Amino acid sequence: MHTYLSLSALQSALTVPDLSAPDSGHAVSAMLASVTEALTQLWALPVVEHRPSPLVSVRDNYDRLGFSPDDVTRDSRYSRHISPTVMLRSHTSAGMPAVLDTLQPELRRYDTLHVLPGLVYRRDAVDRTHVGTPHQVDLWRLRSRGLLGVPDLNEMLGAVVEAVLPGARWRTTPSTHPYTTAGVQLDVELNGEWLELAEAGLVAASVLRASGLDPRRWYGLALGMGLDRAVMLRKGMDDIRLLRSTDPRISGQLNDLNPYNPVSTMPPMRRDLSLVCADDVDAEVLGDAARSALGLDADILADLAVLEVTPASALPAGAVLRLGLQPGQANILLRLTLQSLERTLTSTEANELRNRVYVALHEGPTMELITV
Structure with missing residues (x-):
């Protein structure tokens, strides 16, 4: 359906x-x-x-x-x-x-x-x-x-x-x-x-x-x-987000096909998530859900990488109980790379964005949120 x-x-x-x-x-x-x-x-x-x-x-x-x-x-x-x-x-x-x-x-x-x-x-x-x-x-x-x-x-x-x-x-x-x-x-x-x-x-x-x-x-x-x-x-660009950047240093180079002159990039921040999701979930589904959760801030999400997928059947009983895993679910280890093209993110902002993605993707009974 x-x-x-x-x-x-x-x-x-x-x-x-x-x-x-x-x-x-x-x-x-x-x-x-x-x-x-x-x-x-x-x-x-x-x-x-x-x-x-x-x-x-x-x-x-x-x-x-x-x-x-x-x-x-x-x-x-x-x-x-x-x-x-x-x-x-x-x-x-x-x-x-x-x-x-x-x-x-x-x-x-x-x-x-x-x-x-x-x-x-x-x-x-x-x-x-x-x-x-x-x-x-x-x-x-x-x-x-x-x-x-x-x-x-x-x-x-x-x-x-x-x-x-x-x-x-x-x-x-x-x-x-x-x-x-x-x-x-x-x-x-x-x-x-x-x-x-x-x-x-x-x-x-x-x-x-x-x-x-x-x-x-x-x-x-x-x-x-x-x-x-x-x-x-x-x-010669390595980040698709640059094509819609509003930074004048970048957007000013996007009105022709001349080589791109890289500008200084803002430092990335990474956050790892341990999620409970359906065991057949993939990076496309997770990526779309993360973009939707971030809304107008979606461009800050530079990368979402699935590090490991462990189905409930492959986990110790204690871990299954702690995570609240049900049949058909898996523990997904995810890494978010957060990077604005225009400014440096604060740790508080990165944690808040991490929490929004976590809430949207996690299907387990217990939330593990970072205090912001």
Whole structure:
């Protein structure tokens, strides 16, 4: 059974500014423009940009893109459902079925690049490279009366890499996606390390057919990329929270794609928690709950690391009794890293934030709070 977002949680999600918007003046928007321009120069094709509502049907987000009924990403632990049939999109690909539907009456030759950028909404782990509302873009080239194949896909990948990290080495590894065939993961080399940049493939015949398009006549290339990650790689940034910083020393460097000049960082503070939680809980669920508990202070949480998970069956009887563990529960050792980007936290502030996370995540009968 799904759990559904409250009205206040929905309103909060919908008020997060979209930095990919053309009028944002932000590096995320500049990256989107760079990638789009690279592909238009490569192919000399018309471009159509779509910015549909982030509220989508569950059917468009999953079923029409080929996700199986039991796919784990459908679980409310990882996605944000509004009702049994409506959700906040978990990927910008959710907008493509509606785009494909508009092509049913098209009888002429057709060759167009469709660009779908914007925020996506997930329950994600907390660390310096993940956030619950990242920016994504889907780039789909759709053609009728003309083949598109793996050579065209590789050409696309090369142009995207050049737009994100000019001159970088890149490689592909096979990767399965429900809405593509010949799927690949695109990696780039940076400072001697291979890092994932995007995923891509040929549009699956089943997806075309679901929109009434004959796969013997229609072909497509599909590429999905995280814009936040692309900007971080391009500018040399190591903390995704910097992209929304209000510190003038930081925000003043976020209106272009020039290299980032690090500013002095505030010292981190760490707090360890011993929690009682369901034994199947994971970092994504805990991270989302922690963000929700902290509300406007969520950006101070730089990292949430699960250090150890010990189910009740593996603990001594005395520990089970002391913690009040029930069947199906576990003792979770968690480490919070608290760090403001703008100021130094006091110990009292760190303890207060720790307590808010503890109360939200702990399911045991006894609270162990720090006096603030």
